[in-house]
Structure formats: structure tokens, C-alpha cells
Amino acid sequence: MKYKWLLVILSLQTAWILGTAIFHETRLASGRVVRLETVPVDPRDFLRGDYVVLRYKISSIPNSLFIDGIPDENTKGKTVYVLLRPSGRYYEVAKASMHWLDVSKNEVLIMGQLSESRITYGIERYYVPEGTGNPTGKITVDVSISSAGQASIKAVYINDRPYGAVMSEKKTR
Amino acid sequence: MKYSDISRLCQDGLISAEQRDRIQEHYHLKESGNRVVGLFSIIGAILVSSGFILVISSNWDEIPRLAKVFGGLFLMLGAHATGYYLKVIRQNYFKLSEAMHFIGSILFLANIALIGQVYNLSSRPPNGILLWWLGIVALPWLLRSTVQHILSLGALLTWLGYETLYNDSWLHFASDQRVVILWAVIGLFVYGGGLALQRSRTPEYACSTQIIGLMIFNFLSLPLIFKWFYHFYEWEVFSDTRAMGLFGGTLLVALLLCQWGLSGIRTLSPSRRKWWMYSLLIIGLLLVGSPWLSLLLPVADSYNYSNSHYWVVMATALFVFALMQIHVGVELKQSAYVNLAVIMVAIILISVYITLFGSMARTGLVFVIGGVLMIVLGVFLEKKRRMIITAVKGGGTQGDVNEI
Numbered sequence: 001m002k003y004k005w006l007l008v009i010l011s012l013q014t015a016w017i018l019g020t021a022i023f024h025e026t027r028l029a030s031g032r033v034v035r036l037e038t039v040p041v042d043p044r045d046f047l048r049g050d051y052v053v054l055r056y057k058i059s060s061i062p063n064s065l066f067i068d069g070i071p072d073e074n075t076k077g078k079t080v081y082v083l084l085r086p087s088g089r090y091y092e093v094a095k096a097s098m099h100w101l102d103v104s105k106n107e108v109l110i111m112g113q114l115s116e117s118r119i120t121y122g123i124e125r126y127y128v129p130e131g132t133g134n135p136t137g138k139i140t141v142d143v144s145i146s147s148a149g150q151a152s153i154k155a156v157y158i159n160d161r162p163y164g165a166v167m168s169e170k171k172t173r
Numbered sequence: 174m175k176y177s178d179i180s181r182l183c184q185d186g187l188i189s190a191e192q193r194d195r196i197q198e199h200y201h202l203k204e205s206g207n208r209v210v211g212l213f214s215i216i217g218a219i220l221v222s223s224g225f226i227l228v229i230s231s232n233w234d235e236i237p238r239l240a241k242v243f244g245g246l247f248l249m250l251g252a253h254a255t256g257y258y259l260k261v262i263r264q265n266y267f268k269l270s271e272a273m274h275f276i277g278s279i280l281f282l283a284n285i286a287l288i289g290q291v292y293n294l295s296s297r298p299p300n301g302i303l304l305w306w307l308g309i310v311a312l313p314w315l316l317r318s319t320v321q322h323i324l325s326l327g328a329l330l331t332w333l334g335y336e337t338l339y340n341d342s343w344l345h346f347a348s349d350q351r352v353v354i355l356w357a358v359i360g361l362f363v364y365g366g367g368l369a370l371q372r373s374r375t376p377e378y379a380c381s382t383q384i385i386g387l388m389i390f391n392f393l394s395l396p397l398i399f400k401w402f403y404h405f406y407e408w409e410v411f412s413d414t415r416a417m418g419l420f421g422g423t424l425l426v427a428l429l430l431c432q433w434g435l436s437g438i439r440t441l442s443p444s445r446r447k448w449w450m451y452s453l454l455i456i457g458l459l460l461v462g463s464p465w466l467s468l469l470l471p472v473a474d475s476y477n478y479s480n481s482h483y484w485v486v487m488a489t490a491l492f493v494f495a496l497m498q499i500h501v502g503v504e505l506k507q508s509a510y511v512n513l514a515v516i517m518v519a520i521i522l523i524s525v526y527i528t529l530f531g532s533m534a535r536t537g538l539v540f541v542i543g544g545v546l547m548i549v550l551g552v553f554l555e556k557k558r559r560m561i562i563t564a565v566k567g568g569g570t571q572g573d574v575n576e577i
Contacts, residue, residue: 003261006315010253013308014246017284021242024292051290120295127290129233153293164234 027152031144032108034084034091038139051127054141054156058082058110059118061096068097071114080119081149084108090140111149121151132167139163184264194317198377214269218276222248226283238291245284252277256316271318278309278324299335299342306332314375322378326363326385333359344419351416353396357460358420360389361453362427368434384509387498391517394460398488398524403467420461428454441504452497459490484528492521499561508562515558522550 037057061082063070071080075098083101085094094107103109112119123143135158142154156163176197183193225248229241236244256273259266282305288294289301306328313322336344337352346352364386370379396402431453435446459466467483495517502510526546 003257003315005311006253006257009308009311009315010250013281013284014250016304016308017242017246017288020288020292021239025239051293122295123293125295126293127233130230168234 024152027146027150028144028154031146031150031152033142033144033154034086034108035089036141036143037090038141050130050133051125052133052135052156054124054126054139054153055118056121056123056141058084058091058093059120061093061119065093066096066098068099071098075114076116078114080112080114082110082112082119084110108145109149110143110145110151123151123153126153126156126163128163128167132164132171135163135167137166180264180267190261190264198317214266214272215275218252218272222252222276222280222283229287241287241291242284245280245287249277249280249284252280271316271320274312274316274318275320275324278312278321281305281308282328297339297341299332299339302328302332302335313378317375317377319377319381323381323385326382330359330363330385330389343415346416350396350402353393353402354420354460354463355423357390357393358423358427358457360386360391360393361457362386362423362430364390364453365427365430365434368438369430371434372437380507383507384513387510387513390456391495391498391513394456394487394491395517395520397460397463398484398491398521400484400528403483424457424461428457438505440506441501445501445504449497449501452494456490456494459487463487488521488525491517495521503561503564511558511561515554515561519550519554523547 038054039057039059071078078098080096080098081101082096083094083103084091085107086092091108095101101109110121112121121143123141126141137159140157140160142157143151144154145151158166179188179193179196182188183190188196225244229236229244252273256270256277259273260270282302285301285305289296306325309321309328310325312318313325333344336342337346337355339345344355346355364383367379367382367384367386370376370382373379432450435441435450438446441449463483466486470482470486495514498514498517499511502508502514
């Protein structure tokens with residue numbers, strides 16, 4: 001009898017692992033892919049362990065782009081909806097709001113969270129193989145955004161070349 | 174009646190696997206003679222798991238995402254399946270089976286981390302540990318494995334520890350002193366849980382839980398015997414309802430658990446039970462009440478509390494508590510109680526010596542005297558500890574214990 005319960009527990013563990021994987025795979029496959037620019041961060045904070053800290057241009061939004069009130073102390077931790085529009089090769093902020101925004105054909109809506117001094121989108125960490133977390137060059141990121149506004153990292157580039165390829169070349173040199 | 178005899182009865186189909194487990198638990202029968210097998214199995218399983226992790230990490234970019242996920246999943250399920258096969262189908266190599274389930278539980282954590290890395294998730298790290306604990310918390314009761322229980326308890330404590338360190342957490346306190354007090358009370362809570370387990374259907378987990386709880390309670394109470402602990406004490410703790418609610422609530426539940434658990438332990442005499450409960454209550458109250466109680470003692474001036482003499486109260490109380498713990502350990506025949514208490518006594522005596530005579534360290538003589546005293550104290554404590562351990566194991570008398 002108790003081995004049936006063991007089976008239940010293991011099924012739950014498996015369900016979580018597969019469920020999370022399927023959820024993110026679906027989001028990556030079905031989401032709209034946009035390319036975002038990153039901004040340089042303090043090199044001391046750049047690598048913590050084996051992931052790269054990414055900070056985006058869209059992480060800091062000027063107050064003038066908020067259409068319904070400027071965020072303050074009381075809005076910290078709240079959800080913010082950011083409308084992105086293509087500007088050259090990259091997507092940039094068109095407007096932002098604390099409420100859902102309507103999206104036209106060439107726009108995409110991304111959901112973020114207001115923190116101390118910027119907005120986080122849950123795409124601020126990129127895990128890399130050990131010892132390859134010190135990239136130099138312009139970093140851009142392909143982000144897949146679902147229709148609900150949730151974002152996932154699809155690919156990271158250094159000077160428009162895949163991150164892994166650049167870093168493994170650098171390592172073998 | 175040996176462990177292997179009961180296993181044989183089950184193998185021959187005379188009793189069911191459930192009956193076998195119940196008989197072995199009821200008579201506290203232990204598997205013998207295959208510790209080396211168990212040890213090698215654990216090392217082997219750890220090597221296989223580490224190898225898998227290394228293969229993935231060194232070929233991170235080359236291995237497709239889903240291959241990483243399924244690789245981790247199959248390894249975890251494989252470990253549990255092997256454990257099940259050895260215990261239920263082969264009905265042999267029980268230690269190896271336990272080791273495989275243990276590795277399977279650790280691999281669940283590895284899989285959570287792997288998912289986080291594969292999909293670059295930025296969620297709070299303590300949530301991952303909480304998920305791990307929730308995933309394995311029922312396994313000790315299903316597998317009847319003490320190792321699983323210790324792992325599960327370790328996961329719970331790791332999660333709580335992570336929460337106390339994490340800035341946005343409900344358990345986070347900027348003041349180190351508050352964290353120390355909170356953890357001492359958590360230790361008492363775990364100890365109370367261990368005592369309560371003695372009255373449950375799984376008394377085999379009671380001892381390890383009590384020792385882990387007592388260890389946390391003892392060692393996290395110790396900082397309060399140091400003078401420096403009070404240098405930057407945040408006195409406004411009593412205006413912090415979250416801290417007071419958390420400390421007071423945890424202490425209350427911990428003491429209720431201790432009371433309930435102790436009332437079922439017949440190996441302790443009623444008077445010893447009563448005094449042990451009083452000791453736990455007093456130390457608990459002294460810990461939680463320290464910010465307020467320490468104000469009652471003379472201080473240098475109203476702005477500088479560094480001269481609060483509360484450390485004297487704590488050192489004295491913990492010294493008496495350690496002596497009581499030795500007596501309880503002897504009656505319960507638990508050498509871990511005694512060993513912990515002796516370490517406590519040694520630390521308290523050395524700390525008090527340094528605090529009282531440290532200011533006189535202008536001449537070399539104080540170091541010479543101090544050194545000699547410490548050597549004598551060390552020999553004395555070790556002699557007493559051995560005497561008490563002999564008494565615990567049944568080779569001595571209560572009189573030997575009373576001497577200390």
C-alpha cells in the first residue's frame with residue numbers, strides 16, 4: 001500500500017519537472033520573439049556563480065512614458081505592462097502602464113515587476129557553462145513573449161553571434 | 174530474532190512486506206554486517222550523479238534542453254526504481270536500497286536546479302528549496318528510512334535558513350541578534366518535535382530529531398553568553414510585532430510540543446521530567462525576553478548598552494541547563510545529550526574566564542595561568558564525560574553523574 005503512495009509522490013515530482021519544462025517549451029515555441037538590447041552593468045555584479053546578470057534598456061523607463069501615473073514607493077513590487085515597438089533592429093518602450101494595454105499589429109506587450117529603481121521581467125539571468133561568464137562586446141537577447149506578456153530568454157548574442165560559440169572560441173584561444 | 178530472519182520469512186512468502194517492516198520496526202531490529210556495502214553504495218551513487226552533472230555542465234550548449242531535462246528525470250526515477258527493486262523485489266541489499274532512495278531525493282533538488290538553469294528562471298532561490306522539501310517530506314514515512322528523515326529535516330532547516338538570509342523574506346531580520354534568537358527557538362521547536370515523535374507511530378525518528386534540535390538550541394543560545402553580543406543590540410525589538418509574534422509563537426508551540434512529548438517518556442522520572450521542562454521554559458524565556466530583561470540590569474549609561482550584565486545571567490543559566498541536560502541524558506541513556514552538554518560547559522567556562530580575566534592580560538602571567546587552567550579543565554571534563562558515558566551505557570552509577 002505504501003509503495004502506491006511512493007508512486008504518487010514520484011509522479012508528483014515527475015509532473016512538476018515535466019510540467020515546468022512543457023510550460024516553458026510552449027512559451028518559447030509559441031511566443032513572439034523580439035530582440036532586446038542590454039546595457040552594461042557593474043562588472044563586479046556581472047557574474048554571480050555561473051550565470052550572467054542581464055540588464056535591459058527597457059528595464060529603466062522614463063516617467064514620461066507611464067500613461068497613468070508615475071510609479072512611487074506604494075507601487076513597488078506591483079505588475080507593470082510595457083508596450084514594446086520596433087525601433088531599428090531592436091524593440092524599445094513605447095508606453096507603460098499599471099493596467100493592461102491594447103496591442104496593435106507591430107507591437108508586443110511584456111509584463112514586468114516594479115522594483116527599487118527598475119523593472120524586472122524575469123529574464124535577468126542567463127545560465128552559462130562554468131568559466132564563460134565574462135563576456136566582452138555588445139550583448140543582445142532574443143526574448144520570446146507569450147500573448148499573456150510573460151517573457152523567456154530564447155538566445156543571447158555577443159556582437160550578433162551566439163553567446164556559446166563566442167565564449168568557446170575565447171576559451172580555446 | 175535477527176533482522177535477516179524476518180527478511181527470510183518475507184522472502185519465503187510467510188509474511189507480507191508490510192508485516193516484515195512492522196516487525197522489524199517494533200523490535201528495533203537493525204540490518205547488520207553490510208555497513209561497508211552501504212557506504213560503497215552511497216559513494217558509488219554519488220559518483221554516478223556527480224558524473225552526470227559534470228557531463229551536462231561541460232557540454233551545456235551542445236546538449237538540447239529537453240535531453241538535459243529527461244536525463245535528470247530518468248536518473249532520479251532510476252535511483253528510486255533501483256531502491257524499490259532491491260528492497261521489494263529482490264528483498265536484499267536494504268542499505269543499498271536506502272542509499273538509492275536517498276540519492277533519488279537529492280536528485281529531485283538537482284532537477285529543480287537544472288530546470289531553473291535550462292529555462293533561465295529568476296525566481297527566489299528559497300522557493301526552490303521549499304519545493305524540494307515539499308517533494309520529499311512524505312518519503313521518510315513511506316520508506317521508513319532515518320536517512321530520508323534527516324535529509325527531509327535538513328531540507329526544511331535549509332529552507333528556513335535561506336529565508337532568514339533572504340532580504341525580502343518574512344523571516345528576514347536585519348539584526349544578527351534577532352536571527353540568533355530566532356534560530357535558538359527554532360532549535361527548541363525541532364527538539365520538541367523530536368520528543369513528540371517519541372509518542373508517534375514513528376518513534377525511530379525521535380532520537381535523531383531531538384539531537385539535531387538540541388544541537389541547534391544549545392549552540393545558538395551560546396552567543397548570548399558573550400559580552401559583545403549586546404554591543405549593537407536592537408532594543409526596539411519589542412515594538413516589532415512581527416519579531417515578537419514569531420519568537421513568542423514559535424517558543425509557545427515548541428514548549429507545548431516538549432511538554433506533550435516529555436509526558437509520554439516513561440524512562441525519565443517524574444521529577445526529572447518536571448525540572449527538565451522548567452529548564453527548557455526558563456532558557457526559552459531568557460532568550461526571547463533578552464532584549465527587555467537585559468535592560469533591567471545595570472548599564473553604563475542610557476545610550477551605551479554594551480555594559481549590560483545580561484551575559485552573566487545567560488552564562489549561569491546555560492551552565493545549570495547543561496548540567497541538567499547531562500542528568501537527562503543519563504536517564505534517557507542518550508550519550509549525545511551528555512557530549513553536547515560537556516561541550517557547552519567547556520565553552521561557557523572558557524568564555525567566562527576570557528571575559529573576566531581578559532582585561533588583565535597585560536602581563537604574560539595571566540596567559541600562563543590561563544593555559545594551565547585550561548589544560549586542567551580539559552582533562553577534568555574529559556574524565557567526567559567518560560565516566561558519564563560509561564554510566565549511560567549501563568556500566569556506572571547515578572552517583573558518578575551526581576559528582577559533576
